[in-house]
Amino acid sequence: MKKIGVLTSGGDAPGMNAAIRAVVKTAIANGIQPIGFIKGYNGILEKNYHVMDRESVSGIIHSGGTILKTARCMEFYEASYREKAFHNAKEIGLDGLVVIGGDGSYRGAGYLSELGLPCIGVPGTIDNDIASTEYTIGYDTAMNTVVECVDKLNDTCQSHERCSVVEVMGRHAGHIALNTGIATGAVQIITEEIPTPIDDVVENVKKIRESGKDHFIVIVSEGYGNPVEIATQIQEKTGIDSRATILGHVQRGGNPTLKDRVNATRMGYYAVKLLEEGKTNRVVALQQGNLVDYDIQEALKMKKPLDMDLYNMMMEISF
Numbered sequence: 020m021k022k023i024g025v026l027t028s029g030g031d032a033p034g035m036n037a038a039i040r041a042v043v044k045t046a047i048a049n050g051i052q053p054i055g056f057i058k059g060y061n062g063i064l065e066k067n068y069h070v071m072d073r074e075s076v077s078g079i080i081h082s083g084g085t086i087l088k089t090a091r092c093m094e095f096y097e098a099s100y101r102e103k104a105f106h107n108a109k110e111i112g113l114d115g116l117v118v119i120g121g122d123g124s125y126r127g128a129g130y131l132s133e134l135g136l137p138c139i140g141v142p143g144t145i146d147n148d149i150a151s152t153e154y155t156i157g158y159d160t161a162m163n164t165v166v167e168c169v170d171k172l173n174d175t176c177q178s179h180e181r182c183s184v185v186e187v188m189g190r191h192a193g194h195i196a197l198n199t200g201i202a203t204g205a206v207q208i209i210t211e212e213i214p215t216p217i218d219d220v221v222e223n224v225k226k227i228r229e230s231g232k233d234h235f236i237v238i239v240s241e242g243y244g245n246p247v248e249i250a251t252q253i254q255e256k257t258g259i260d261s262r263a264t265i266l267g268h269v270q271r272g273g274n275p276t277l278k279d280r281v282n283a284t285r286m287g288y289y290a291v292k293l294l295e296e297g298k299t300n301r302v303v304a305l306q307q308g309n310l311v312d313y314d315i316q317e318a319l320k321m322k323k324p325l326d327m328d329l330y331n332m333m334m335e336i337s338f
Contacts, residue, residue: 020049020051020114020115020294020295021051021052021112021114022051022052022053022054022111022112022113022114023042023046023051023052023053023054023113023114023115023116023117023291023294024053024054024055024056024063024068024108024111024113024115024116024117025039025042025043025053025054025055025056025071025087025116025117025118025119026055026056026059026060026062026063026087026116026117026118026119027039027059027085027087027088027089027119027120027143028059028060028089028090028091028092028118028119028120028121028123028124028127029059029089029091029120029121029123029124029143029144030089030121030144030145030271031083031084031085031089031157031271032143032144032145032155032156032157032158032160032161032271033083033084033145033156033157033160033161033271033272033273033274033275033276033279034143034156034157034160034275034279034280034282034283035084035085035089035119035143035156035157035283036076036079036080036082036083036084036085036086036275036283037079037080037156037275037279037280037283037284037287038119038141038143038156038283038284038286038287039055039076039079039085039086039087039119039287040076040079040080040284040287041283041284041285041286041287041288041291042117042287042288042290042291043055043071043072043073043075043076044073044076045287045288045291045292046291047072047073049291049295051291051295052070053070053071053072054068054069054070054071054111054113055068055069055070055071055075055086055087056068056087057069057087057088058087058088058089058090059088059089059090059091059092059120059124060092060094060095060104060127061090061092061094062087063104063107063108064092064094064100064103064104064107066107066110066111068111080280080284081274081275081280082274083160083271083272083273083274083275084272085119089120091123092127095126095127095130101127101130101131101134102134104131105131105134105135105136108131108136109136113136114137114294115136115137115138115139115294115299116128116131116136116137116138116139117138117139117141117287117290117291117294118138118139118140118141119140119141119143119156119287120140120141120142120143120144121142121143121144121146121148121149121155122148122149122319124140124143125140125149125302125315125318125319126315126319128140128300128302128315129300129315129316129319132299132300132315133300136299137294137297137298137299137300138299138300138301138315139290139293139294139298139299139301139302139303139312140290140301140302140303140315140318141156141283141286141287141290141302141303142154142155142156142286142302142303142304142305143155143156143157143283144156144157144158145157145158145160145161145188145195145270145271146158146188146189146190146192146194146195147192147194147195148189148190148191148192148194148323149302149304149318149323150318150321150322150323151302151304151313151317151318151321152302152303152304152305152306153304153305153306153307154282154305156279156282156283156286157271157275157279158194158195158279159275159276159278159279160273160274160275160276160279161188161195161270161271162195162198162199162202163276164266164269164270164272164273165185165187165195165199165203165266165270166199166202166203168185168264168266168269169183169185169199169203169205169236169238170203172185172236172264173203173204173234173236176234176235176236177233177234179234179260180233180234180259180260181234181235181259181260181261181262182224182234182235182236182237182250182253182254182257182259182260182261182262183235183236183237183261183262183263183264184237184239184246184247184249184250184253184261184262184263184264185236185237185238185239185246185263185264185265185266186239186240186241186246186263186264186265186266187199187238187239187240187241187266187270188240188241188266188267188270188271189210189240189241189242190241190242191211191242192210192211192212192240192323192325193208193210193211193212193213193240193325194325195240195270196208196209196210196238196239196240197210197325197326197329197330197333198329199238200236200238200333201329201332201333203236203238204236204337205236205237205238205333205337206223206224206227206232206235206236206237206337207220207223207224207237207238207334207337208237208238208239208240208330208333209237209238209239209240209243209244209249210239210240210243210325211240211242211243212324212325213325213330214243217249217252217253217256218256220237220249220253221252221253221256221257223337223338224237224253224257224259225257226338227337227338228257228259230338235259237249237253246263246264246265247263249263250262250263282305285310286303286305286310289303289310289312290303293312298312300314300315300316301313301314301315302314302315302318304318
């Protein structure tokens with residue numbers, strides 16, 4: 020193992036820089052030349068890369084985003100482009116590749132592994148929707164950002180006796196919605212996994228209002244429905260002034276938390292060690308606090324349900 024690449028792919032997540040830093044520094048410490056590809060798999064296709072050294076990752080562990088930029092690469096769905104990427108990697112002299120991203124990024128790494136380039140995937144996504152791991156880089160920071168924003172909304176809701184319907188990220192996964200809903204004292208969460216009818220939401224709000232509460236937070240996971248329409252229906256059926264807030268991409272930004280910095284560092288280090296051991300087609304995962312690794316295809320087949328015990332607890336204590 021003389022030269023390895025690292026790239027970030029898909030949506031950005033706080034902590035990606037910490038993972039890049041760990042990959043680069045671990046490689047250098049073991050006599051391996053690290054290469055950083057720009058804008059994900061596009062960087063391999065276009066031979067757009069930087070030779071990395073300690074200076075190039077100095078002072079980035081606390082920064083959000085990714086110094087390598089990131090993008091989705093639709094060309095990778097075509098075999099001819101994957102073969103081009105493989106040949107480019109070989110021309111550059113690459114012996115291995117660390118891919119930081121989500122499921123789509125893992126599939127790209129799996130394709131390149133099949134062609135003969137050793138690849139290791141590192142879970143980087145705020146959605147925490149990668150089934151093979153209990154935790155993904157960026158998840159903790161994103162949730163803390165949501166909590167900070169909703170706490171501020173809660174202040175104004177209390178002042179005006181309003182209901183605030185807040186849309187959070189998560190695509191088709193409700194992990195952010197569930198945990199931030201508990202942390203902010205939301206009266207209801209709505210996700211694809213728990214598609215609560217609007218009439219049930221309205222009844223819950225009415226019951227809670229009867230107990231004396233005069234302001235309400237409802238957390239909605241993106242992908243479920245239009246938060247403006249939900250707020251409108253709550254107002255029409257309860258008479259409570261209701262507003263929708265879409266937090267959007269603010270959830271992707273900000274300095275990573277301690278948890279994200281430490282776990283990203285651990286995962287980046289572990290990925291390089293796997294390559295050193297001659298492993299390929301593997302993904303790094305955190306299980307019960309320990310780092311493990313799985314075959315990429317095995318990892319992609321895993322399912323990650325929402326924690327219904329947490330949901331049931333939340334609903335029981337929301338009244």
